[in-house]
Amino acid sequence: MTTRYSGYWAAVAAALFASAWGGNEFTPLLVMYRQTSNMSAVVVDALLFTYVLGIIPTLLIAGPLSDRVGRKKLMMLAPIAAALGSLILAVGAHSAGLLAVGRVFSGVALGLSMAVGGTWIKELSDLDGSSAGAGARRAAMSLTAGFGIGAGVAGVLAQWGPWPTALPYAINVAMAIVALLLLVRVPETRHPVRCDRRRLADDFRIPSVTNGRFLTVVLLVSPWVFGACAVAYAVIPAVMTSHTAGAPIAFAALCCVAGLAAGFGIQSVGRRIDDPTGVRGVVVALVVLMVGMLLAAAAANALTLWLALVAATVLGCGYGMAMISGLLEVQRIAGPDDLAGLTAVFYSGTYLGFAAPAVMAWFAASSWAVTYPSMLVFGAVAAVVCLAVCLLGHRRYPPAVIREDSSA
Structure with missing residues (x-):
């Protein structure tokens, strides 16, 4: 069945793919940073963890907030954060501070994609007449593919390609920009109409x-x-x-x-x-x-x-x-x-x-x-x-x- 929502889920999936790519492209490069920088092994491994500082708050806040303001407004921020994260990582190869900031931005992008993007794909899939469970599968496959392919390509480019500290991230920047442009045309699926006086803090309660x-x-x-x-x-x-x-x-x-x-x-x-x-x-x-x-x-x-x-x-x-x-x-x-x-x-x-x-x-x-x-x-x-x-x-x-x- 073809509806006015048909096919739009793919644009959101592209944003999830780009965010997941940006979240995991750093991982195989840990070995490179240990070899080419003056950072200790403890600092380098801590940088792997720093993007959690972006993921966890975003996961906990973005879902309830998207119920109030809509999916699109928040999800548009994901490819922007992914591009900023990769750009900072590309220019901060020898600075632990810049790498940490870049990782946090990558975490924000991934948190938005998991908390908002997955829900948006599910809603679009339900509205376009797809089979039950199609939205969840599409979201999961987009994230997993981004994690795996992003790490694989980044590792190959850093090992044998030119500009090993920059090129892997440049690809993700370009990918995120394309995903952002694709999201512009995707229709909103959540139009908050609540007129109650319930506080936003109440939305964060999890009995x-x-x-x-x-x-x-x-x-x-x-x-x-x-x-x-x-x-x-x-x-x-x-x-x-x-x-x-x-x-x-x-x-x-x-x-x-x-x-x-x-x-x-x-x-x-x-x-x-x-x-x-x-x-x-x-x-x-x-x-x-x-x-x-x-x-x-x-x-x-x-x-x-x-x-x-x-x-x-x-x-x-x-x-x-x-x-x-x-x-x-x-x-x-x-x-x-x-x-x-x-x-x-x-x-x-x-x-x-x-x-x-x-x-x-x-x-x-x-x-x-x-x-x-x-x-x-x-x-x-x-x-x-x-x-x-x-x-x-x-x-x-x-x-x-x-x-x-x-x-x-």
Whole structure:
């Protein structure tokens, strides 16, 4: 069925793609900054985390705010923030301050895309007669493709292309400008007509955030989502730098692509693994993460390339399974009026995992000189502890409501 809304979702998807590209293009370049700048490993890894300072506040604020002012006004800011972030990163290659600012702008763009863009795509897809769930799939695929392709292209350009500290970002600037121009013609789907006197602060209240199951099962597993990614494509490439045949940046990009591809693949079967009456999805996620951490520890100890890639792939599977099972749990826990808010809280928890590389680099450089293999083994033990807590939480707070239409 063709309607006046047909095809517009693709323009919003392009903005999501550009924002995700900008959010992850920096990751494989961590190796380059370690080699070409005077910044310590701790500072470089901390820069990976700084874009969380843009993501989390934006996630928590943008969704409720878009209900009041509309999707388009806020989403137009996403490609602008993405372009500014990449521009600052391109000119600030040797300044930790400028790189941090650029990363924050990249985080704002990604936060807007996740909180507003995904909702806008869903609404446009519903209005153009697409099948149920098409909007969610389109949003997820746009983000995942941007994360994976952005990291892969940036790593290849930085390894073998000209102007390695600038060209990868210049591509994203051009991409964001095109996405902004495409958004201009997209119709608004949210026209606030509320005449009540409800305060904006009331829109930010999330009653389900105190739910016992959310606190002991979902929130506990959330940092593992991107914590697994951070180990897969930041920690492992850093450890393997001297053993990557003269192409450490390209190897970092390969780890990114392998991990994200595995995560994307397992999400397609994650709904079948998940059990609405139990906690099977979270259990599988934590078991896979435990195995991934042990493989990463073995790779860091043996310094074997193929084992490092296997570890990155398994950790990617853990990331994907933790993401899909967490989102499914959120949809079963949230009430009708706070699904968006509880999802934003879950996503905020996931991005805390990006602190893992900086914390590990600090311990490695400290007077204790803790080795990466031992820290990764500790990570495996932590996954087992979290698994035990999640099982106890499930017994104490079993699923109260089973919704037949639960989907991520």
